[in-house]
Amino acid sequence: MPHFSMPVSLYYSHPVRKVLPGDTLEHAKELLELHQISALAVAEDEKLLGVITRTDLLRVGRRQAGRRRGADLLVLPNKTVSEAMTANPSAVGLEDPISHAAKLMLEARVHRVFVCEKGRLVGVLSTRDVMSAIADKRIADPITEHASRSVYSVQYDDPVSLATERLEKAHVSGLVVVENDWPIGIFSQIEALASRDLPRETRVEEVLDPAMLCLDVQTPLFRAAAQASAMDVQRILAVDNRKCVGVVSGLDMVRAAAS
Secondary structure (H helix, E strand, O other), rough: OOOOOOOOHHHOOOOOOOOOOOEEEHHHHHHHHHHHOOOOEEEEEEEEEEEHHHHHHHHHHHHHOOOOOOOOOOOOOOOOOHOOOOEEOOOOOEEEEEEEEHHHHHHHHOEEEEEEEEEEEEEEEEHHHHHHHHHHOOOOHHHHOOOEOOOOOOOOOHHHHHHHHHHHOOOOOOEEEEEOOOOEEEHHHHHHHHHHOOOOOEEHHHHOOOOOOOEOOOOOOHHHHHHHHHHHHOOOOEEEEOOOEEOOOOHHHHHHHHH
């Protein structure tokens, strides 16, 4: 396995999207949707204070909805970002190796670490950035060696309320949507948040994301990483004889870089 000793500075993304600690949760949700990202840095005067993620919004939104009879699927309370954020998120420096950043992601089970230089927030290194490093290293292991065997799925005609509940209980960021045992799309935290004002019985197929990557189990990891990065896809479905036998997630890619 190649060593991922190259510095974070070669792969990190900048500038980083951020919010102020006093901004509302609704504003954070709008920014996440606008930029199609999973997290925002919480910063003031370029100092990193915390992170607010789609997972945080789903958690507080589900909790708030559960307190109201007949409420929408998700109800964001009138709170500030500082009340729901995770304080002191993982951070690395520009010269830290990719392997170190990958280990921090795995330890915290997060999909990004922020990049700071002399106490100032300068960027972010995400699982997509790590995929680019894997593609450059040309790791030839078949994807099946890195795939998770647990495939969390939902039927295309299941209600979005069930899919959202399954996301939360399984502690995953996305579900494979299947029809006749064949994957037809993804229901992720993005779709869950976008569905918050829809009737609870709305079918998953009406809101799923059809963008996904199905590859043969013997596909080399570097090729899968390059395709996923180019398509901005976070999950690769490992397929054997038209059957989905595993999922390679962003964290699975990170695990390969941390080894």
